[in-house]
Amino acid sequence: MVNRRRSPRGDAAPPFRNDDGRWQELLDISARIFARKGYRSTTLQDIADEFGVLKGSLYHYIRSKDDLLYEVVKSVLDTGLRNLRDHADSPDSDVIDRIRSVTRGHVLYLIENLVATTVLLHEFDQLSEQHQRDLPIREYQTVLEDLITGAKDDSRLRADVDPQLTALAVLGATNWVYRWYRPGGSRSPEQIADYFADLLVGGLLVHAEHATATAVPSRTS
Amino acid sequence: MVNRRRSPRGDAAPPFRNDDGRWQELLDISARIFARKGYRSTTLQDIADEFGVLKGSLYHYIRSKDDLLYEVVKSVLDTGLRNLRDHADSPDSDVIDRIRSVTRGHVLYLIENLVATTVLLHEFDQLSEQHQRDLPIREYQTVLEDLITGAKDDSRLRADVDPQLTALAVLGATNWVYRWYRPGGSRSPEQIADYFADLLVGGLLVHAEHATATAVPSRTS
Amino acid sequence: MVNRRRSPRGDAAPPFRNDDGRWQELLDISARIFARKGYRSTTLQDIADEFGVLKGSLYHYIRSKDDLLYEVVKSVLDTGLRNLRDHADSPDSDVIDRIRSVTRGHVLYLIENLVATTVLLHEFDQLSEQHQRDLPIREYQTVLEDLITGAKDDSRLRADVDPQLTALAVLGATNWVYRWYRPGGSRSPEQIADYFADLLVGGLLVHAEHATATAVPSRTS
Amino acid sequence: MVNRRRSPRGDAAPPFRNDDGRWQELLDISARIFARKGYRSTTLQDIADEFGVLKGSLYHYIRSKDDLLYEVVKSVLDTGLRNLRDHADSPDSDVIDRIRSVTRGHVLYLIENLVATTVLLHEFDQLSEQHQRDLPIREYQTVLEDLITGAKDDSRLRADVDPQLTALAVLGATNWVYRWYRPGGSRSPEQIADYFADLLVGGLLVHAEHATATAVPSRTS
DNA sequence: AATGAATGAGGCTTCATTCAT
DNA sequence: GATGAATGAAGCCTCATTCAT
Numbered sequence: 001m002v003n004r005r006r007s008p009r010g011d012a013a014p015p016f017r018n019d020d021g022r023w024q025e026l027l028d029i030s031a032r033i034f035a036r037k038g039y040r041s042t043t044l045q046d047i048a049d050e051f052g053v054l055k056g057s058l059y060h061y062i063r064s065k066d067d068l069l070y071e072v073v074k075s076v077l078d079t080g081l082r083n084l085r086d087h088a089d090s091p092d093s094d095v096i097d098r099i100r101s102v103t104r105g106h107v108l109y110l111i112e113n114l115v116a117t118t119v120l121l122h123e124f125d126q127l128s129e130q131h132q133r134d135l136p137i138r139e140y141q142t143v144l145e146d147l148i149t150g151a152k153d154d155s156r157l158r159a160d161v162d163p164q165l166t167a168l169a170v171l172g173a174t175n176w177v178y179r180w181y182r183p184g185g186s187r188s189p190e191q192i193a194d195y196f197a198d199l200l201v202g203g204l205l206v207h208a209e210h211a212t213a214t215a216v217p218s219r220t221s
Numbered sequence: 222m223v224n225r226r227r228s229p230r231g232d233a234a235p236p237f238r239n240d241d242g243r244w245q246e247l248l249d250i251s252a253r254i255f256a257r258k259g260y261r262s263t264t265l266q267d268i269a270d271e272f273g274v275l276k277g278s279l280y281h282y283i284r285s286k287d288d289l290l291y292e293v294v295k296s297v298l299d300t301g302l303r304n305l306r307d308h309a310d311s312p313d314s315d316v317i318d319r320i321r322s323v324t325r326g327h328v329l330y331l332i333e334n335l336v337a338t339t340v341l342l343h344e345f346d347q348l349s350e351q352h353q354r355d356l357p358i359r360e361y362q363t364v365l366e367d368l369i370t371g372a373k374d375d376s377r378l379r380a381d382v383d384p385q386l387t388a389l390a391v392l393g394a395t396n397w398v399y400r401w402y403r404p405g406g407s408r409s410p411e412q413i414a415d416y417f418a419d420l421l422v423g424g425l426l427v428h429a430e431h432a433t434a435t436a437v438p439s440r441t442s
Numbered sequence: 443m444v445n446r447r448r449s450p451r452g453d454a455a456p457p458f459r460n461d462d463g464r465w466q467e468l469l470d471i472s473a474r475i476f477a478r479k480g481y482r483s484t485t486l487q488d489i490a491d492e493f494g495v496l497k498g499s500l501y502h503y504i505r506s507k508d509d510l511l512y513e514v515v516k517s518v519l520d521t522g523l524r525n526l527r528d529h530a531d532s533p534d535s536d537v538i539d540r541i542r543s544v545t546r547g548h549v550l551y552l553i554e555n556l557v558a559t560t561v562l563l564h565e566f567d568q569l570s571e572q573h574q575r576d577l578p579i580r581e582y583q584t585v586l587e588d589l590i591t592g593a594k595d596d597s598r599l600r601a602d603v604d605p606q607l608t609a610l611a612v613l614g615a616t617n618w619v620y621r622w623y624r625p626g627g628s629r630s631p632e633q634i635a636d637y638f639a640d641l642l643v644g645g646l647l648v649h650a651e652h653a654t655a656t657a658v659p660s661r662t663s
Numbered sequence: 664m665v666n667r668r669r670s671p672r673g674d675a676a677p678p679f680r681n682d683d684g685r686w687q688e689l690l691d692i693s694a695r696i697f698a699r700k701g702y703r704s705t706t707l708q709d710i711a712d713e714f715g716v717l718k719g720s721l722y723h724y725i726r727s728k729d730d731l732l733y734e735v736v737k738s739v740l741d742t743g744l745r746n747l748r749d750h751a752d753s754p755d756s757d758v759i760d761r762i763r764s765v766t767r768g769h770v771l772y773l774i775e776n777l778v779a780t781t782v783l784l785h786e787f788d789q790l791s792e793q794h795q796r797d798l799p800i801r802e803y804q805t806v807l808e809d810l811i812t813g814a815k816d817d818s819r820l821r822a823d824v825d826p827q828l829t830a831l832a833v834l835g836a837t838n839w840v841y842r843w844y845r846p847g848g849s850r851s852p853e854q855i856a857d858y859f860a861d862l863l864v865g866g867l868l869v870h871a872e873h874a875t876a877t878a879v880p881s882r883t884s
Numbered sequence: 885a886a887t888g889a890a891t892g893a894g895g896c897t898t899c900a901t902t903c904a905t
Numbered sequence: 906g907a908t909g910a911a912t913g914a915a916g917c918c919t920c921a922t923t924c925a926t
Contacts, residue, residue, distance in 0.1 A: 022910095038347060040261030043895065056897075057911050065896065099425070122343075126259060158427050165408060165416045166425070172397025173390040180389055187386060195386045203424030204320070204387070206379050264920060277923075278886050286921065464889095480789060482703030485916065498918075499890050507917065541867070564785075568701060600869050607850060607858045608867070610843055611836040618835025629828060637828045645866030646762070646829070648821050706899060719902075720907050728900065 026051055026061050028115075031072045035118040039069055039126045069123060070131045076116035081139055083109045088147045095151040100197040102147060106174045107193035111181055118178040141167050170200055247272055247282050249336075252293045256339040260290055260347045290344060291352045297337040302360050304330045309368045316372040321418040323368060327395045328414035332402055339399040362388050391421055468493055468503050470557075473514045477560040481511055481568045511565060512573045518558035523581055525551045530589045537593040542639040544589060548616050549635035553623055560620040583609050612642055689714055689724050691778075694735045698781040702732055702789045732786060733794045739779035744802050746772045751810045758814040763860040765810060769837045770856035774844055781841040804830050833863055 029050045033042045044065060048055040062068045087105040090098055110117045124137060144167035151157055173196055181192070250271045254263045265286060269276040283289045308326040311319055331338045345358060365388035372378055394417055402413070471492045475484045486507060490497040504510045529547040532540055552559045566579060586609035593599055615638055623634070692713045696705045707728060711718040725731045750768040753761055773780045787800060807830035814820055836859055844855070 038261060040259060041347065044897090045895080053910090054912060055895095056899085056913075056915095059897070060910060096426075126262065156426055158423070158425060161425060162408075162416055165413060166420065168397065168401055169394040169417055169420055172395065172400075173393040176389065176393025176397060179393075187383075192386060195383055196390055199387065199390055199424070200420070201424050201426060202379070203420070203422050203426075204379060204382060205317075205377055205422060205424075265922090266920075274885085275887060276921085277888075280922070281885055480703065482701060483789065486918085487916080495889090496891060497916095498892075498894095498920085501918070502889060538868075568704065598868055600865070600867060603867060604850075604858055607855060608862065610839065611859055611862055614836040614839025614842075615832040616835065618831065618839060621835075622831055629825075634828060637825055638832055641829065641832055641866070642862070643866050643868060644821070645862070645864050645868075645870075646821060646824060647759075647819055647864060647866075647870070649868070649870040707901090708899075716906085717908060718900085719909075722901070723906055 023061060026058075026068075027072055027075070030068050031116045031119050034069065034072060034123060035115045039119070039123040066126075066128050066131065069119070069127055070134075072116060073120045073124065073127070074135060076113050076120050077135055077137060080106075080109055080113070080117070080120075081136065081143070084140065084143050088143050095147075095154055096156060096201065099147060099151060100201055102144065103170055103174060103197040103200055104193040106170075107177060107196055108189055110174065110177050111189040111192070114178060114181060114183075121175050121178050140171060144170055173200070244282060247279075247289075248293055248296070251289050252337045252340050255290065255293060255344060256336045260340070260344040287349050287352065290340070290348055291355070293337060294341045294345065294348070295356060297334050297341050298356055298358060301327075301330055301334070301338070301341075302357065302364070305361065305364050309364050316368075316375055317377060317422065320368060320372065321422055323365065324391055324395060324418040324421055325414040327391075328398060328417055329410055331395060331398050332410040332413070335399060335402065335404075342396050342399050361392060365391055394421070465503060468500075468510075469514055469517070472510050473558045473561050476511065476514060476565060477557045481561070481565040508568075508570050508573065511561070511569055512576075514558060515562045515566065515569070516577060518555050518562050519577055519579060522548075522551055522555070522559070522562075523578065523585070526582065526585050530585050537589075537596055538598060538643065541589060541593060542643055544586065545612055545616060545639040545642055546635040548612075549619060549638055550631055552616065552619055553631040553634070556620060556623060556625075563617050563620050582613060586612060615642070686724060689721075689731075690735055690738070693731050694779045694782050697732065697735060697786060698778045702782070702786040729791050729794065732782070732790055733797075735779060736783045736787065736790070737798060739776050739783050740798055740800060743769075743772055743776070743780070743783075744799065744806070747803065747806050751806050758810075758817055759819060759864065762810060762814065763864055765807065766833055766837065766860040766863055767856040769833075770840060770859055771852055773837060773840050774852040774855070777841060777844065777846075784838050784841055803834060807833055836863075 026047075030042075030047050033046050033050065037046070044055045044058055047068075048058055051058070058068075062071075083105055084102060087102040088098060090101065093101065120137075124132065124135075127135070141164075145163045148161065148163040148166050152161060152163070177192070181189075187195075247268070251263075251268050254267050254271065258267070265279055266276050268289075269279050272279070279289075283292075304326055305323060308323040309319060311322065314322070341358075345353065345356075348356070362385075366384045369382065369384040369387050373382060373384070398413070408416075468489075472484075472489050475488050475492065479488070486497045486500055489510075490500050493500070500510075504513070525547055526544060529544040530540060532543065535543070562579075566574065566577075569577070583606075587605045590603065590605040590608050594603060594605070619634065623631075629637075689710075693705075693710050696709050696713065700709070707721055708718050710731075711721050714721070721731075725734075746768055747765060750765040751761060753764065756764070783800075787795065787798075790798070804827075808826045811824065811826040811829050815824060815826070840855070844852075850858075
């Protein structure tokens with residue numbers, strides 16, 4: 001996603017290197033190992049081994065280990081947030097559909113970027129304070145809250161809907177996916193995404209309105 | 222909770238001592254620091270400092286750092302599971318109420334034991350493989366799945382309810398609480414617990430049946 | 443000299459260890475190697491080897507390499523300054539004698555503490571800025587300047603004496619000793635000290651007054 | 664000064680180039696950084712940054728870092744020694760005047776070449792042993808000693824003058840200048856040079872002969 | 885129970901140097 | 906002449922753990 005290459009030294013970054021592929025490769029490898037072992041339990045040796053260089057050579061690409069984590073995490077966060085906003089802002093669609101769409105979209109994005117998302121969601125606290133401040137992670141919640149708050153006028157929504165708690169519940173259910181989803185499992189990403197969206201909107205019980213509410217394109221389950 | 226004292230070295234002759242307060246104190250301190258900084262970023266020095274002994278002296282209480290994590294995590298897991306089962310098994314109550322009750326109970330338990338739960342949920346992977354195997358963490362999911370599976374006969378439940386995905390959604394929404402709940406926030410534990418239970422059962426939309434479904438004691442919102 | 447022992451961690455220093463000799467030994471060894479190879483060219487490995495421990499074990503005694511340099515240098519500086527002031531302030535002696543005495547005393551002190559003085563004089567700039575600020579190295583010059591300034595009333599002194607340049611000349615000639623003095627050389631410390639004092643006060647040329655000026659106890663040359 | 668260009672690799676065929684300006688520039692930059700941070704604390708990266716090339720490219724100019732230090736230091740040493748000898752040997756002038764002149768000349772040279780001199784005086788020990796042997800640094804002392812020894816016949820000189828200690832005192836006072844002189848200070852190079860020469864010859868005290876002794880051109884103080 | 889010293893392994897990072905392009 | 910990637914060695918520092926007292 002992000003292929004702006006940073007020079008390891010100083011701010012006077014040489015604009016572009018010819019083989020940015022190598023940088024992407026490093027990010028991918030790092031993300032994979034961070035996701036598997038955890039940031040703190042990953043050594044630069046681990047990464048260097050897989051990258052095929054000596055560990056000191058990594059410093060041609062990175063400024064520090066913390067910085068590497070930041071780069072891994074920054075790209076998924078940015079794109080993920082854009083993804084979320086795209087679904088939330090879609091101006092022509094019904095507000096309930098947008099809530100459903102945001103939920104679905106978030107789950108799908110998360111699964112498509114499972115490795116990097118895992119790192120983002122699990123290792124965010126390990127970033128330096130400065131790097132944490134540089135990342136708008138609170139925006140995830142805000143986007144959802146705003147969407148739900150904007151929907152409260154809609155009479156189809158329960159009157160006692162709490163945008164904040166709802167946002168947190170949705171984020172919990174969806175983010176948690178990184179803890180259990182494994183490719184090749186019995187449920188496809190789309191099944192999961194749809195099911196979560198339905199559950200959020202309709203709950204577990206049978207309702208008269210349910211049929212209507214689920215009249216959304218591309219539903220699978 | 223669990224205050225069976227283990228002997229630090231060798232498996233023989235656990236010296237059951239009466240000053241178990243010191244052992245509990247160590248567990249509490251460790252949990253707090255693990256929760257704040259993460260297991261890998263916590264040093265035994267950190268813990269020893271707060272416990273008021275020198276680093277080496279900790280080995281009068283623990284066998285290893287990994288072991289300490291295990292002890293911290295074991296007690297919340299055991300008690301948490303018992304709590305979950307108590308709510309799930311309550312034989313005299315309606316199955317829908319039990320689903321609601323499990324959800325509520327889990328949230329409340331989690332918040333009441335926020336520190337240790339945080340460690341359990343965030344650092345489980347850092348345990349040695351052996352210790353991971355010793356802990357029945359999958360049971361959480363199983364308890365929920367079984368409860369929902371058992372309720373599928375009930376005609377009030379949507380026919381397409383997926384016990385596994387539902388369990389995972391509920392666990393996600395509730396477990397995630399450790400990531401954002403802070404004492405003194407604007408919502409009380411009970412508000413949160415009730416809201417999550419209602420959301421799961423009823424979804425976001427207004428329904429005719431809603432009035433019935435919410436006939437649960439102590440609802441707040 | 444300084445045997446206040448610092449604990450490597452935090453400010454809550456355990457007051458005194460029973461074997462402070464080991465700490466002094468470390469300071470001596472460090473000073474010797476710093477003097478021989480230079481601070482930057484000395485590795486903690488070098489020091490640990492001679493101290494007889496693994497390099498990581500040094501951190502039971504020091505907080506950092508920079509800190510070690512500071513400790514080495516702090517004691518000679520403090521004592522050296524006190525030495526200088528003792529000679530400069532001696533209230534009952536003639537001002538000219540005091541100038542001579544300061545010069546002699548400084549040379550003798552420097553030779554007696556050749557190793558540590560070498561480190562102080564050669565490696566001061568390598569200290570962290572904070573540590574540099576903590577050391578009153580400018581005081582050396584000030585003590586001398588003040589002494590000479592105070593002597594300007596005395597009619598025996600040339601009218602055009604410049605306290606600042608004189609202080610710098612004296613400090614240069616004397617401090618430089620660390621660059622060439624080696625024990626067992628052809629001149630004794632006392633000879634050197636006396637000669638430098640005489641040269642400063644009397645210059646190279648024969649003078650009528652010279653005989654008087656050299657009427658100082660313990661002259662050797 | 665010395666701008667014989669050496670070939671970077673192998674001793675064969677030094678390619679005398681006409682764009683020696685670049686080589687001089689490199690020497691100047693290196694000297695400046697060596698003087699500021701110390702040889703060991705200077706990285707080739709530091710130098711390359713200021714020189715405007717990448718680190719590796721420096722090896723088109725130098726054989727090694729040690730070699731670079733050698734080149735920086737060699738030129739000031741050679742020229743400085745020639746300067747010293749010129750003042751010492753001036754055949755038509757009085758021997759006392761020559762002593763004064765050598766002192767003055769050395770101070771002035773040192774200040775005029777402050778940066779490179781600093782490196783020479785402070786970093787000489789960091790040179791490889793071979794390079795140290797290649798540089799006739801002991802000659803400084805020898806020139807002075809010889810001059811004073813040659814003057815001992817002169818009845819104006821004190822009978823107990825010690826050529827070696829005197830040479831070392833003079834070199835100390837003058838060389839030390841690199842430790843405190845900063846352009847734009849309150850004393851001009853000439854003032855300093857004259858003052859030091861006078862102090863050496865005449866000392867601090869008032870003497871009858873003083874008037875004669877100071878009959879030297881361009882005296883300032 | 886506790887101390888204080890030490891170990892041993894390893895972690896992150898730096899840096900002079902090389903080399904194919 | 907210059908680049909950019911890499912090497913290899915080493916440097917400082919950390920930390921779980923051990924052990925004699």
